[in-house]
Amino acid sequence: MSSSTCYHCGDVCDNNEVLFDSKRFCCNGCKSVYQILIDGGLDSFYEMESNPGISPHETSGKFDFLENQEVVQKLLDFDEGGVQVIQLHIPNMHCSSCIWVLENLGKLHIAIKSSQVDFPKKQARFTYDKENLSLKELALLLSTIGYEPVITLEDYSKTSKTTNNSLIYKLGVAGFAFGNVMLLSFPEYFEVEEFWLDRYKLFFRWLMFAFSLPVVFYAAQDYFKSAFKGLKSSVLNIDVPIALGILTLFVRSTVDIVFDLGSGFFDSLTGLVFFLLVGRFFQQKTYAHLSFERDYKSYFPIAITRIVDENEETIEIHKINRGDRILVRNQEIIPVDAILLKGYAQVDYSFVTGESEPLKRKLGDKLFAGGRQIGGVLELEVLKSVSQSYLTQLWSNKAFSKNKASSFQTLTDALSKRFTLAVLTIAFLATGFWLWHDPSKALNVFTAVLIIACPCAIALAAPFTLGNVLRIFGRFKFYVKDTNTLERLARIQTIVFDKTGTLTSNNGSAITYEGMQLTEEEKVLLKTTLRGSNHPLSRELYGILKSNQIETLDEFVERTGKGLEGKLGEHSVKIGSAAYVGNSDYNSLETTVHVAADENYKGRFVFKSQFRNGIVNLLQNLRQNYSVAILSGDNKGEKNKLAQLLPFQLPMLFEQKPEDKLEFIESLQRKAKVLMVGDGLNDAGALAQSDVGVAVAENVNVFSPASDAILEASKLNQLASFLAIARQSIKVIKACFLLSLGYNLIGLYFAVTGQLQPVIAAILMPLSSISIVVLATLTTNILGRKLATKT
Structure with missing residues (x-):
């Protein structure tokens, strides 16, 4: 061949x-x-499976329209600093080999910086150097290796809703064959001997064989591919016993009809594959439903400042429309494509391109969504409304993600290898016994064991349970990145809180000024400088200062953990810690922000922090199950205030710089799994280092790629409930495993003792999977209702 x-x-x-x-x-x-x-250098492509490629088609002149730059600009997602990003629909990708070659496309052309494949949607996102590769050349390169992209201008700006219908086709083939084989099996079921023996027995048997061929070699091919790749990688995945059971049924049935030993088990074979595919179809539909809810129902609880008639208002990000004027502060993400109207733009596009060098832009330039402003405040005019699914892609971008999942073994991974090994051991031992005791039953026993112990229920338990919990959490404004994060959340042992902006609210603090009177010019410069910062104290102070005049700064600098500096003409202002503004002799136990104008110390703003509602109860509840600690960059006076507020003692470290927080998290991780809860600003390093990092958001664009979850500030007092449900969801998964194990043990008893026909096992197996799905759905919905009563 x-x-x-x-x-x-x-x-x-x-x-x-x-x-x-x-x-x-x-x-x-x-x-x-x-x-x-x-x-x-992609020769290993052919080692993944035999004949994995796609024959290329003639594309001469097909992509000439991509020479038109106006057309290209409509298609691109990003075009800055010599780097272009585009998402292409590639319908020809069909297997893991396709994913591998597309994600390694950079080895074929040095200008391609990265490529990420979204296999279910048949899409790939390419980042490339436009000086060395044009969009037309990229399309031709893809076509040359057999992955011709489909590019249509009419609807390309919309989300592509391509559907992979291969599963439906396979399900149709298996269902058609199953129905016909069952009908052809009736004569033998009812022992119609005269009619059966004299005329049509041989014809019916070979007809059943013919119906089984497309089922085995087409409808069931994914199970064989998965099992083969697993064995090739020395991994016993959960598809190994399934593929072995299908193959055993087919070989045994073929031998039976060739040597006239019986009609075989073609009814069991086609039924097994049909029910397996029904379960997979149901699973796929449920995943699509969960994915839809997570992508489009306010995935990020972030807001943006909109300017209306010279007044500033904070609105939800999805309410931004074309033509709106918005404000983007230092370290904020630019959520939409927009035109720069005011300010000095220095934009870090590393979230999009992986390049960390900030790009300087002048008034009138176009700024692309996904960049982070570094420096002063910007005023922008929106070109198109925000795409939260685009922000979702940024959150998962490999350019800045620390892959915590790679070193974490999920519950399903831990069990699947042991389960598969146990099933195969039982199957071979039972077969060996019956070969010695009664060889006529040996093959029946082997087949029945492999079918009855099908691990579909185990494979379904975790995705359905955790997927539902993600949906429920999102409904209550706790946005968790993925199911792996949810499992890590359930294993947390220590929780560390930042104080300012996390335990304390940005609203309601009492602020007083002590020092020399500020001139009107100094007040304007002070407020204008504060306008560019996202630090909680800066935002509070900016909100109370009485000055309607806003200027455009010549220079703006924000030094993390220290303070701000702004310059306008010949004048400057410094805002921050006493040491930063030049008053190193000052020592106070209060939370203060100091001000110096033109290098002359002026005075200080004293803050009486307002803790969020329910914080004491939250910490009290968390102490029952976790070790709890508090970190803060504030001075030690806040430690005494917090200690007086709490009726119990907690480890509290103050005057902590961002690097100190990170090192503290590292030290805790040597003994326990750590959850870090912060505001996403000074805590980015600690959030990224922790096993799970949760950013608390409150009326501010605090999109933090370093975090694994985003929690709306008003829901912080429910954190203990969220953690409890995460732990209970793992118990639900274990209960599903136990139910599946009980079913398997009972079924295995009858299978090993030769009392279970494979056709009965083929019917019972999908019923087990359905019961797992029902149990997971019902229990997680009950957990959701309990959460609703507490919020």
Whole structure:
């Protein structure tokens, strides 16, 4: 067979076959793709599976329209600093080999910086250097290796809603074959001997064999591929016993009809595959539903400042419309494509491109969504409304994510290998016994064991349970990145809180000024400088200062953990700690912000912090199950105030710089799993270092890629309830596992003792999966109702 099929795509080679490198290709196109992949160092593409490639199509002139720059600009997601980003629909990708070659496209062309594949949507996102590669050349490169992109201008700006119908086709084939094989099996079921024996027995049996072929070699192919790849990687995945059961049924049934030993088990075989695919289809539909809810129902609780008639108002980010004027402060994410109207733009696009060098932009330039402003405040005019699904992609971007999931073993991963090994051991031992005791039952026992112990229920338990919990958490404004984060959240042992902006509220603090009177010019400069900062104390102070005049600063600097500096003309102002503004002799136990104008110390603002409602009860509840600590950059006077507020003692560290917080988290992680709760500003390093980092958001664009979850500030007092539900969700998964185990043990008893026919096992197996899904859904909904009563 290998001598007559194409080494690249697997198609049959005709008289025009091409010989190259001692291999046969069906055409010059496949030979060229092979040569490109080998020369590009992607030869391991052919080791993943046999004939994984796609034959390229002729594309001469097809992408000439991409030479028009107006067209290209409508298609691009990003175009700054010589880097372009685009998301392309590639319908030809069909397997893990396709994903692998597309995500390694940078080896074929040095200008391609990164590529990320969204396999369910058949989309890939490419970041490339436009000086060395044009969009047309990228499209031609993809077409050359068999992954021609589909580009349409009419609806390309909308979210592509492509559907992978292969599962539906396979389900249809399996259902059609199952129904017909069952009908053809009736004569033997009812022992219609005369009619059966005399005329049509042989014909019906071979007809059942014919119906089973597309079921085994088409409808069930994903199970064989998954099992083969697992074994090739020395991994016993959960598809191994499924594939082995299908193969055993098919071989046994074929042997039966060839040697006239019986009609075989084609009804069981087609029924098994059909019910497996029904379960997979149901699972896919549920995942799509959960994904929809998480992508489009206010995924990020972030707000933006909109300017209306020279007044500033804070609005939810999804309410921004084309033509609005918005304010973007230092360290804020630019949430939309916009035109720069005022301010000095220095934008860090590393979240989008991976390049950390900030780009300077002048008035009238276009700024793209996803950049972070570094420096003073900007005023922008919105070009299009925000796409929260785009921000979702940023949150998952590999450019700045610390892959905490890679070192974390999920519950399903931990059990699947042991389960598969146990099932195979039982199957072989039972078969060995029956070969010695009664060989006629050996194959039936082997088949029944593999089917009855199908691990589908185990595979479904965690995704359905955790997926539902993610949806419930999102409804109550606690946005968790993924199910892996949820499992890590359930294993937390120590919780560390930041104080300012986390335990304390940005609203309601009493602020008094002590010192020399500020002139009107100094007040204007002070408020204008504060306008560019997102620090909680800066925002509070900015809100109370009485000055309607806002200027555009010549210079703005914010030094994390120290303070701010603004310059306008010949005058300057410094705002921050006493040491930062030049009053190093000052020592106080109060929370203060000091001010110096033109290098002359003027005075200080004293803050009486207002703690959030329910914080004492929250800390009290958390102490029952966790070790709790508090970190703060404030002075030690706040420690005494907090100690008086709490009726119990907690470890509290004050005067902590951002690097001190990170080191403290590292020290705790040597003994326990750590949850860090902060405001996402000075705590970014600690959030990224912790096992789970939660950013608390309150009327501010605090989108923090360092975090694993975002919690709306008003829901902070419910954190103990969220953590309790995370732990209970793991108990639900374990209960599902126990239910599945009980079912398997009962079924295995009858299978091992030779009392269970494979067809009965094939019917019972999907019922087990359905019961797991029902149990997971009902219990998580009950947890959701309990959470609703507490909020």
